[in-house]
Amino acid sequence: MTAIIAPPEAVVSARDLVRRYGDGDTAVHALRGVSVDIARGRLTAVMGPSGSGKSTLMHILAGLDSPTSGEVSVAGVDIGGLDDTALTQLRRDHIGFIFQFFNLLPMLTAEENIVLPLKLAGSKPDAAWVQRVVDSVGLTARLNHRPSELSGGQQQRVAVARALVSRPSVMFADEPTGNLDSRTSGEILALLRDAVDMLGQTTVMVTHDAHAAAIADRVLFLADGDIVRDLGPSSAHEILATLEEVSGR
Numbered sequence: 210m211t212a213i214i215a216p217p218e219a220v221v222s223a224r225d226l227v228r229r230y231g232d233g234d235t236a237v238h239a240l241r242g243v244s245v246d247i248a249r250g251r252l253t254a255v256m257g258p259s260g261s262g263k264s265t266l267m268h269i270l271a272g273l274d275s276p277t278s279g280e281v282s283v284a285g286v287d288i289g290g291l292d293d294t295a296l297t298q299l300r301r302d303h304i305g306f307i308f309q310f311f312n313l314l315p316m317l318t319a320e321e322n323i324v325l326p327l328k329l330a331g332s333k334p335d336a337a338w339v340q341r342v343v344d345s346v347g348l349t350a351r352l353n354h355r356p357s358e359l360s361g362g363q364q365q366r367v368a369v370a371r372a373l374v375s376r377p378s379v380m381f382a383d384e385p386t387g388n389l390d391s392r393t394s395g396e397i398l399a400l401l402r403d404a405v406d407m408l409g410q411t412t413v414m415v416t417h418d419a420h421a422a423a424i425a426d427r428v429l430f431l432a433d434g435d436i437v438r439d440l441g442p443s444s445a446h447e448i449l450a451t452l453e454e455v456s457g458r
């Protein structure tokens with residue numbers, strides 16, 4: 210396999226990603242040859258119509274799924290050559306996740322959920338860093354609550370803190386505001402933006418929401434398994450217009 214020649218500022222690089230589900234006449238081409246570099250310290254949004262390949266791309270970039278062909282490197286490591294153990298370790302050491310439905314463990318307190326990735330990795334939490342992350346997401350007064358005692362927005366704050374606490378090379382957010390009302394969405398988006406600006410946290414966010422994508426430094430548009438537009442910072446209005454344009458292709 211050829212190693213990816215990635216630009217030095219890229220944390221994640223993909224070359225010629227193809228993902229096909231099934232074979233023959235019924236095969237679905239979820240990705241048709243996507244190449245992309247995700248720059249360090251930036252917030253990249255991924256948009257596109259339903260079924261355009263956003264989740265497939267994110268899962269492959271995050272090492273949760275393998276491409277049919279093509280290469281991915283994360284933090285300088287070509288992940289195609291890794292066995293399951295090495296891949297699990299790479300995800301633990303380099304990747305943070307935020308999901309639409311929070312995915313917190315119900316029997317653990319907010320604080321226990323936040324430090325769980327560090328515990329699983331066998332590393333001792335750096336108390337000052339944990340405190341900084343907890344402060345930055347505004348959870349100090351809620352640390353001893355369990356998820357069922359927290360609002361949706363507070364649960365997502367816990368999930369953001371959990372993703373940030375291990376200082377991942379890249380944080381992937383899959384529809385992070387998809388289950389929140391618009392005010393709470395705004396708070397979570399501000400938090401994600403702060404994580405990029407204050408902590409330098411490289412972030413990739415898949416979203417259907419043009420207001421969410423409007424906080425990004427870059428907005429990628431997928432249509433039918435290809436990146437068809439690649440915009441810099443854009444208003445929600447511009448993003449919606451582009452989405453309509455690519456949806457009509």
Ligand SMILES: Nc1ncnc2c1ncn2[C@@H]1O[C@H](COP(=O)(O)OP(=O)(O)OP(=O)(O)O)[C@@H](O)[C@H]1O
Pocket residue numbers: 230231237238239257258259260261262263264265266
């Ligand atoms: N496990 C699977 N088996 C077969 N086809 C799949 C599978 N997962 C995804 N697909 C197909 O691949 C294509 C891309 O799906 P994907 O979930 O990546 O799109 P998406 O842009 O994330 O969609 P949405 O916005 O609705 O979440 C779709 O046609 C989908 O039906």
